[in-house]
Amino acid sequence: MRRHELADHEWELLGPLIPRAVRGRPRVEDRQIINGMVYKIRTGISWRDLPERYGPWQTVYTRFRRYAIDGVFTRTLQQIQARADAAGDIDWLVQIDSTIVRAHQHAAATGRKGGSTGRTNRNDHALGRSRGGLTTKIHLACDGQGRPLALILTAGQRHDSVMAQALLEHIRVPRTCPGRPRSTPGHVVADKAYSSRGFRAYLRQRGIATTIPEKDDQKKHRRNRGSHGGRPPRFDREIYRRRNTVERCFNRLKGFRGIATRYDKTATSYEAAVSLASFLLWARSF
Template sequence: MRRHELTDHEWELLAPLIPRASTGRPRVSDRQVINGMVYKIRTGISWRDLPERYGPWQTVYTRFRRYAIDGVFTRALQQIQSQADAAGDIDWLVQIDSTIVRAHQHAAATGRKGGGHRPDEPDDHALGRSRGGLTTKIHLACDGKGRPLALLITPGQRHDSTCAQALLDRIRVPRTGPGRPRRRPDRVIADKAYSSRGLRSYLRKRGIACTIPEKNDQQRHRHNRGRRGGRPPAFDRHVYRRRNVVERCFNQLKGFRGIATRYDKTATSYEAAVSLASLLLWARSL
C-alpha cells in the first residue's frame, strides 16, 4: 500500500458499496481506480497528472464523473451510516456548521451565467463572490463522534441560517431491516448564526431539541417587548461545549487538499469529492 491509498480494511468496507459492471470487456481494477480518485482528492493535483500506476487518467476521471452524476458516493455514504446505526455506533447529538472554500482559477472558468446543463447542476455551479473572491460553502451536519451525516454545497455568500433546514432534511440513514430511514436527530447544536425563529419553529415541529445561543440583538428586542417578547429559548452551556466536534470534522475534511481548495468546475463533482472524503472518514472510524 502506497501513501494516500486505501488500506485493506477500508477496501473491505467500500468494495461492496461500489457498483460493478456485469458485462463488457475487462476494465481497470475498481480498487486501482478508487485509489486514483482518493490520491487526486488527497493531493489536489490535476487529473492529467495522476501517476501511471492508477491507469489512464481518462479512465479514472470518466468513472469519477459517472459516479458523481449517479450519486454513487452519496448512496455509499448512507449505506455505511446504516451499518453503523444498526450497530448503535451513531451519536445522534448532531452538530451543524459551514466552512468557506476558496475556488481555484481552474474551477472559476465555467461560464457561470446559465451554465447548468444538467437538471442536478445549479446554474451558478455553487460558486459565489464574497470577500475572498469566488468561493464555495460546505454546510455540514455531523454526529457526536465527528463523522459527516449530511452535506450541502452552496455559493460562498449564502447565509448559514437559510440553508439549515435543507441541510437537516438531507439526513437520511436507511435501516438495515424494515422501517423508514432515520431522519430526525435527538438534538441539534449550532452557533449564533443559526439563531432564528424559523429554524427554532422548524425543529420544534419535528420534535427535535436544540442548543443554539441567542443573538445579542434578538435578546434586546425580546427585552424591549416586555411580556410580549416571550420567554428566552432554553440554552444548555454544558451541551454547547460539544460543538467543537463539527470544527474537528471540518479539519479532517480539509486535510484533503482537493477539498480545502475547490478545483472542480461543477458543483456535482465537488460534492462527490466531499462525499468520498466523508466516506473515508467513516471507514477509518469503524
C-alpha cells in the same frame, strides 16, 4: 499500500458498494481506480498528473464523473451510516455549521464561453462571489463523534440560516431492517448564525431539542417587549461546549487538499469528492 491509498479494511467497506460492470471489455481493477480518485482528492493534483500506477488518467476521470453523476458516493456514504446506526454507533447529538472553500481558477472557468457545461449562471455550480473572490460553501451536519451525516453545497455568500432546514432534511440514514430511514436528530447544536424564530419553530415542530445561543439583538428585542417578549430559549452551556466537534470534522475534511481548495468545475464532481472523503472519515472510525 502506498501513501494516500485505501487500507484493506477501508476497501472491504467500500468495494462491495461500487457498481460492477456486467458487459463489455474487462476493465481496470476497481480498487486501482478508486485509489487513483482518493490520491487525486487527497493531494489536489490535476487529473492529468495522476501517477501511471493508477492506469490512464482518462479512465480514472471518466469513472469518477460517472460515479458522481449516478450519485454512487452519496449512496456509499448512506450505507456506511446505516451500518453504524445498526450497531448503535451514531451519536445523534447533531451539530451543524458551514465552511467557506476558495475556488481555484480552474473551477472558476465554469460558465464562460466554451466551458464544459455551457451554463452561464455560476450559482448552478455552487460558485458565488464573497470577500475571498469566487467561493463555495459546504453546509454540514455531523454526529456527536464528528462524522458527516449530510452536506449541501451552495454559493459562498449564502447565509447559514437559509440552508439550516434543508440541511437537516438531507439527513437520511437507511435502516438495515425494514423501515423508513432515520432523519430526526435527538438534539441539534449550532452557533448564533442559526438563531432565528423560524428555525427554532421548525425544530419544535419536529420535536428536536436545541442548543443555540440567542443573538444580542434578539435578547434586546425580547426584553424591550417585557412580558410579551416571552421566555428566553433554553440554552445548555455544557452541551454547547461540544460544538467544536463539527469544526474538527471540517479540519479532517480539509486535510484533503482537493476539498480545502475547489478545483472541480461542476458542483456534482465537487460534492462527489466531499462525499468520498466523508466516507473515508466514517471508515477510519470503525
